[in-house]
């Protein structure tokens with residue numbers, strides 16, 4: 001399996017990455033690379049190490065083995081967040097009692113974002129939340145909260161986004177907003193790596209789908225070389241032997 005997407009110099013490159021948490025080896029051997037504009041979806045059963053991988057790639061946790069290259073540089077100890085990388089985890093990291101505008105101003109000032117008002121206007125526009133800038137975040141629906149969390153991630157104008165189950169709990173309009181944003185982001189050269197439990201959702205948006213199992217990729221395929229039905233069959237066999245029903249009918 002050649003786990004390489006994009007022909008130009010890679011934005012992110014993992015070589016035999018390993019990570020131990022406590023006494024457990026959660027990532028055993030993960031290698032792949034993504035170039036500008038490429039998109040990869042990672043599927044896998046609960047506990048496979050997907051979130052751990054994202055945290056290592058984001059620089060939240062340092063790996064215990066292997067090499068991590070980001071933007072052409074080998075990280076000396078594997079750690080360090082980078083403003084060029086936007087990481088959307090399971091928490092929004094927004095303050096519920098503050099309005100969306102106050103939240104974005106807070107993070108913008110913290111990170112020293114230039115032309116902050118303009119930037120805020122642009123990011124809320126990208127996620128379609130301009131109309132709720134002055135509402136406290138605690139009043140947001142799940143979909144609005146996810147979109148607001150994405151707006152926060154976009155403040156630093158990342159070149160690579162790492163999205164951990166970004167579609168979870170989103171209604172159809174919010175999914176469409178997220179789909180549209182991912183397409184636009186990619187068309188401008190942005191690189192996307194997302195974790196999902198819904199192969200059908202990821203399929204239309206990415207160049208390749210990988211299955212992580214016990215800390216290593218056990219399957220990887222470009223979407224162009226594989227009909228959706230085949231992906232669903234593989235997913236059911238390797239990840240969800242109990243059965244899987246596509247969550248959305250894409251026709």
Ligand SMILES: Nc1ncnc2c1ncn2[C@@H]1O[C@H](COP(=O)(O)OP(=O)(O)OP(=O)(O)O)[C@@H](O)[C@H]1O
Nearest residue numbers: 021022024026044045046047048049050051052053
């Ligand atoms: N901070 C931690 N300390 C110790 N073990 C951890 C820690 N975080 C995760 N683990 C363990 O590492 C393994 C992988 O967890 P991880 O969250 O990366 O899996 P995942 O593939 O994202 O799962 P899910 O689909 O349930 O989100 C699990 O066995 C989990 O219990």
